[in-house]
Amino acid sequence: MSRRVPPVLLLFVLVPLLVEGFWVFWPALQGFWLALTNWDGVSAPRFVGAGNFARMIDDPVFHTAVTNTAIWLVLFGGLSAAGGLGLAVLLQKERRGVGIYRAALFVPVVFSLVATSLIWQVLYQPGWIFDSSPLADPGTALYAVLVPALWRQAGYVMVLYLAGLKGIDPGLHEAATLDGATAWQKFTHVTWPQLRSVNSVVLSVIVIDSLRSFDVVWSMTRGGPYHSSELLSTYMYSTAFQSLKLGYASALAVVIFVLAFGVIVTYLVRAFREN
Amino acid sequence: MSNRVFHVVAGTISVLWLLPIAAVIITAFRSFDDIAANGLAAVPQSFTLAGFADAWTNGGAGAMWNSVLVTVPTVFLSLALSSAAAYALSRFEIPGRRTVILLMLAGNLLPPQILLVPVSKLTELLGIYDTLFALVVVQVGFGLGFYTFVLQGFMRAMPNEVQEAATIDGAGPVQIFWRIVLPMTRPALAALAALAFTWIFNDLLWAITVLRSSSVMPVTPALLALQGQYVSNWNVIAAGSVIAAIPTVAVFLRFQRHFISGLAVGAVK
Incomplete structure (x- = not known):
């Protein structure tokens, strides 16, 4: 690494940093400030302190959104991690045809979530599998949205685990086989401990992705019917851009930030160590 | 896992995974009248590019x-x-x-x-x-x-x-x-x-x-x-x-x- 820093290189760093500062850090600070105000977007924001957060306590839609976000985190995160790992273990060995299977499972990952949700809306129409669309029933809407999201996410997690499995020394498996270990014993005693760092990456990815999930719900149900599939992200968006309660919406965004904070810090600490 | 079992398992999963895509591609090539008369899940009675033409020209x-x-x-x-x-x-x-x-x-x-x-x-x-x-x-x-x-x-x-x-x-x-x-x-x-x-x-x-x-x-x-x-x-x-x-x-x-x-x-x- 070069000790002397030519001035032109400071520009190399400063220009991107300023762009990100202007479009990310500065708006983020404003977002935290707006969470403490009431604002309709037209007149000046009015400072209300923690008022918006106090309002959440009595807001039934907020309660539904938090519960649904928790369900989403557990089911979307848990099932895509388990499914992705299972698929990766199944398809890890290089053999004839394995590339085609991997590609088949991966294809949905490149679709937009809007296209994904339209595909599944076609399937949910009465006649294929269901007599009436599960998206129209408040009791099933959230789960009907979850399935397409999982369909798309599992292939992605599979790729992460495939990369992790590739990094395991094959000698470990050979040694375990010589010792007479069963397939399950090899998985629990050799593979799983070796996947530690991949697991922590997958954990960060699924928590961040769960909290960011918006497109699939927005395109399938807009959070309805009767807020039954509302997530914090969709509630925040409709509060901001349809109800025009910009202060309350910013406070909801702060809640999402707080929930993501732990994972973000963990991720950064790991990045810092590797750096 | 033997080769045959592997291909049966992996093949079945892959086909299931691609099924929604196949269903949508087939639907895209059907005519509106066919879907209205026979339903989405019926065996297609038509083949047309009209759906693509509509989607493409309308935005x-x-x-x-x-x-x-x-x-x-x-x-x-x-x-x-x-x-x-x-x-x-x-x-x-x-x-x-x-x-x-x-x-x-x-x-x-x-x-x-x-x-x-x-x-x-x-x-x-x-x-x-x-x-x-x-x-x-x-x-x-x-x-x-x-x-x-x-x-x-x-x-x-x-x-x-x-x-x-x-x-x-x-x-x-x-x-x-x-x-x-x-x-x-x-x-x-x-x-x-x-x-x-x-x-x-x-x-x-x-x-x-x-x-x-x-x-x-x-x-x-x-x-x-x-x-x-x-x-x-x-x-x-x-x-x-x-x-x-x-x-x-x-x-x-x-x-x-x-x-x-x-x-x-x-x-x-």
Whole structure:
């Protein structure tokens, strides 16, 4: 690494940093400030302190959104991690045809979530599998949205685990086989401990992705019917851009930030160590 | 697991996985009358491109062009700015370089929700609300941290000797960047370009935050509008979904290896 820093290189760093500062850090600070105000977007924001957060306590839609976000985190995160790992273990060995299977499972990952949700809306129409669309029933809407999201996410997690499995020394498996270990014993005693760092990456990815999930719900149900599939992200968006309660919406965004904070810090600490 | 059992299990899962796609492709080629008379799940009695024609002429073509106008400059600018930053941060003792790298990455990890209201207002204030330019700059700003982080890791792994030899030969830092470091970074740039292309092409949230008019909407938000416009015209909706998926599937098939390695390296999104 070069000790002397030519001035032109400071520009190399400063220009991107300023762009990100202007479009990310500065708006983020404003977002935290707006969470403490009431604002309709037209007149000046009015400072209300923690008022918006106090309002959440009595807001039934907020309660539904938090519960649904928790369900989403557990089911979307848990099932895509388990499914992705299972698929990766199944398809890890290089053999004839394995590339085609991997590609088949991966294809949905490149679709937009809007296209994904339209595909599944076609399937949910009465006649294929269901007599009436599960998206129209408040009791099933959230789960009907979850399935397409999982369909798309599992292939992605599979790729992460495939990369992790590739990094395991094959000698470990050979040694375990010589010792007479069963397939399950090899998985629990050799593979799983070796996947530690991949697991922590997958954990960060699924928590961040769960909290960011918006497109699939927005395109399938807009959070309805009767807020039954509302997530914090969709509630925040409709509060901001349809109800025009910009202060309350910013406070909801702060809640999402707080929930993501732990994972973000963990991720950064790991990045810092590797750096 | 024996070969036969493996192929039965993996084959069944793969077919199940592709079944929804097959169903939608078949629906896209049916006529409206056929679907209305026989139902969505019936054996097709028709084969027509009418659904594709409707989706394409009713906003599809314009939306695809808007997507090109957003995606190409965003990918190019993101990678240009982030590779410059990554070069300086990985090959020189920039004061506070670790802090800068992590700060930039942290910006990309923020939940976008915290930015939506201020960014929307900021574009109004600058007079660029409802323009494709706004969508480009917002997405460049938000993505930079991640691309910089990945690229600086890649550039740090390059041997020092190359840079030293070029310095002795009288090359300046910009020349070294342009002639030596950038060409050596090509695999990482290709991986990030393939990834960035799909992220930006598939984006919905930023588009509906800074755009309002249907005439400027890229493919992904336009698809949502198509759904509202063609309620229960399932052949048109299916055809629209197929059209919207073609560019990213094409990029994936063409750059499959780069794409997969990019996902594995990054793993933030």
